[in-house]
Amino acid sequence: MSVKIRNDKQGRKTTATIYGDLDHHTAKYIRSEIDRAIGEHNTKTLIIDFSNVTFMDSSGIGLVMGRYKLISELSGEVQIANPPPYIRKVIQLSGINKLCRIITLDCEDKPDDTEEKDTADKTIITKEQDHETENSQRA
Amino acid sequence: MKQKIVNELKMSFPSLSENERFSRLAVSGFLSQLNPRIDELSEIKTAVSEAVTNCIVHAYRNTTGLIFMQVRIFDTSKVYIKIRDKGCGITDIKKAMEPLFTTAPEEERAGLGFAVMESFMDRIKVRSASDKGTTVIMEKTLKTREGFV
Numbered sequence: 001m002s003v004k005i006r007n008d009k010q011g012r013k014t015t016a017t018i019y020g021d022l023d024h025h026t027a028k029y030i031r032s033e034i035d036r037a038i039g040e041h042n043t044k045t046l047i048i049d050f051s052n053v054t055f056m057d058s059s060g061i062g063l064v065m066g067r068y069k070l071i072s073e074l075s076g077e078v079q080i081a082n083p084p085p086y087i088r089k090v091i092q093l094s095g096i097n098k099l100c101r102i103i104t105l106d107c108e109d110k111p112d113d114t115e116e117k118d119t120a121d122k123t124i125i126t127k128e129q130d131h132e133t134e135n136s137q138r139a
Numbered sequence: 140m141k142q143k144i145v146n147e148l149k150m151s152f153p154s155l156s157e158n159e160r161f162s163r164l165a166v167s168g169f170l171s172q173l174n175p176r177i178d179e180l181s182e183i184k185t186a187v188s189e190a191v192t193n194c195i196v197h198a199y200r201n202t203t204g205l206i207f208m209q210v211r212i213f214d215t216s217k218v219y220i221k222i223r224d225k226g227c228g229i230t231d232i233k234k235a236m237e238p239l240f241t242t243a244p245e246e247e248r249a250g251l252g253f254a255v256m257e258s259f260m261d262r263i264k265v266r267s268a269s270d271k272g273t274t275v276i277m278e279k280t281l282k283t284r285e286g287f288v
Contacts (some may be wrong), residue, residue, distance in 0.1 A: 013252075024192045025156035029248065036154040055163070057188040058251035086181040091256055094251055 001026040005037045012044035015081075015105075021055040027063050034067060044076040049105055051082040060087070061094040068099050081105040146172065148210040154199040154224070162191045162208060170218060175281050182259035183279060185217065189252040190275045196243055198226025198273055213232040216281045223274040229267040231238060236265070238265055 001020035007013070016034045020026070038046065046067055050056070068078045078100045085089055092098050148169045152158045159178040163184040170180065189206075194206045204225055229235045236257075241250035258261050260277040267273040 010203075021160055023159045024196060025159050027241075027247070041243065055160075055184065057185050058249045058255050059192065061249040067250055086185075088179055089238055090183075090185065092254065093247060101271060106167055117259040 001029070003030045003033045005033060005036065007041045007043075010115045011128075012042060012046070012076075013042040014038060014041055015049055015097065017049040017052060019052045022053050022063070023055065023057055024027065024059040027059040030128060031063055031066065034063075035070065035111065038055050038070060039060040042074075043071065044074065046076065047079045047103070048070050049081040050084065051105070054086065056090060057105055058090065058094070061090060061096055064091075064096050065094075068096070072128060077101070079103045089118065093105075098131040140215070142213040142215050144211050145214050146212040149208070149274045151205045151207045154195045154203050154226075156195055157190075158206070159188055159191050159195065161208070164186045166208075166210055166220065170212070173212060173216060173281055179279070179281055183198070186256045186279075187222070187278055189222060189255050190218050190220075190277070193221065193252050193275075194224040194226065194273075196246065196248060198224040198228075200227065200243075202226075218279050218281065220277045221273060221274060225272040228263070228269040228271055229265070229273055230269055232265050232267055246256075 001022070002061065003019070004017045006015045006021070008015075014034075014037050017032075018038065022030065029118065034046070034048075036045055037043065046101050048064060048067070052112055053060070064080065071078050080091065080097070080102045088102075091102070148165070150165065152162065166187050166190040167184050170183065172238040191208075198204070207223040207271060209221040210288070214220065225286055234240055236253040237250075239250040241248040241281075253263070256275070256277060260279045262278040265273065
């Protein structure tokens with residue numbers, strides 16, 4: 001498990017790409033890394049990239065909800081990028097998708113072995129993109 | 140129809156958060172003999188992770204105790220999972236099972252553990268007694284095979 005943080009200073013945008021399993025054990029570390037980046041870069045838009053998450057339970061929802069509260073206080077927004085189909089199920093069960101937009105990201109680290117999964121994602125995301133503004137899509 | 144147990148796993152491990160991953164991988168490995176679909180296996184792993192995390196975060200809060208896990212495979216492709224602790228117990232099970240209810244908001248718990256278990260498994264039963272512990276029983280019939288022989 002690890003998290004890679006990228007900052008776009010001009011847009012005050014932070015992208016956190018999570019790798020591996022996201023559970024109660026790993027969430028503590030990921031949370032502290034993301035919060036540090038938010039503090040250091042005065043983040044307005046936080047994108048949490050789930051492309052490389054191999055497992056997630058409700059601890060992941062807690063992580064997103066916590067960052068949503070934090071970023072809302074700074075009048076910013078949290079976006080959820082590229083959740084695999086079964087993580088999308090947990091997200092929809094929680095209703096967090098009503099607070100944080102689900103987006104698609106071009107990711108250079110996207111694994112090559114997820115052809116079927118990617119197709120499923122694209123179908124759903126195409127629908128959502130119809131409702132999205134242009135300013136938040138590409139990293 | 141009478142069901143027959145064709146295989147069984149019993150294990151116990153301390154309530155360390157490192158064991159969350161181990162427990163779901165153990166269940167996943169054991170169930171691989173049923174050749175489950177990836178989505179079904181993901182759902183079971185998530186439900187197990189929720190139940191085990193509850194033991195660690197709530198049952199044995201500020202302490203470490205044993206978590207007991209039992210997995211049974213039936214000839215009908217039904218999977219039975221029992222996760223038991225000897226921790227503090229749940230005083231109000233109905234309240235604990237309400238979505239978004241949590242007694243650990245400071246740890247950013249979403250209060251969705253039981254909601255996920257209910258949603259991802261066919262059946263869930265919770266028994267608990269104060270200071271004696273909690274038992275969660277979950278069942279799911281896999282759709283991949285008509286029967287396991």
